[in-house]
Amino acid sequence: MPELPEVETTLRGIEPFLTGHTIREIVVRNASLRWAVPPEVHLAAGRRVESCWRRAKYMLVEMAPLRTGRHSQAGGLLIHLGMSGSLRICDAGDAPRKHDHIDIVLENNRCVRFNDPRRFGVFSWWHRPFSDHKLLKNLGPEPLSADFCGRHLWNASRGRKGAVKNFIMDGKIVVGVGNIYASEALFMAGIHPSRQAGRISAVRYQALACAIRDVLSRAIRRGGTTLRDFQDTDGNPGYFAQELLVYERAGLPCFQCQAPVSRKVIGQRSSYFCPRCQR
DNA sequence: AGACAGACCTGTGAGC
């Protein structure tokens, strides 16, 4: 479900409820997510949240250091929404719904509740420095940061024979480009999703980098994309679905040339493109 | 190194 704009929307929703507040306890109703929820998550109990931020699609909730200064406990919660996860704000006493696996309960009785039907999500703990974490250390640049550009894509793609769509969805190359926005960005840049990554010019990668930036930042402004079930922390949908140009539009006319949009499975994922506009 | 398939799960909608 969530790609980078949906994760960013979720983070902005929980941040004001968590930062500066003290966590009373972590309630784990079902620990079997993608990996078993480790006992370290309970290190959060009794501690104040110092800050919340995002790296790729991982949300990091950093705890204020303990007065004892025990370095081994410096760090915080690591949350990934997987394919179907969401967080919502509620009261600690509210009855849990189906698939409400974990609560972050605050001392003020508010609660950030993690729901994930498919349980592909992650709820874990990171130790300082966060960049040493196994899941975070091999990640490529953030697409909205200054070190992401067409030159970076061009350099990284030399000699690569796989499809460009798989290439831009590879988190070691650039993070946060999921299945929806990969199709959208390639359409905007006029590049066929099956084209070999190593056979695209620097100029075209420049256009692609701009398209990735553009589509992700517009989607964040709209609160993400709701196709089936994405909700922000208040239960509202995202409004970017109305602006999608090709995703889930197979058979409908291309907005640029009117030719029917095609669907093709690339890297085991549905891909949408205009066979006339994208080469 | 990199390309690819398989794995993890539940829910939904289409077709019979």
Next chain:
DNA sequence: TGCTCACAGGTCTGTC
């Protein structure tokens, strides 16, 4: 109504 099948927004792991 109920069965089966295809498909769904992610990404790690193992094999070649």
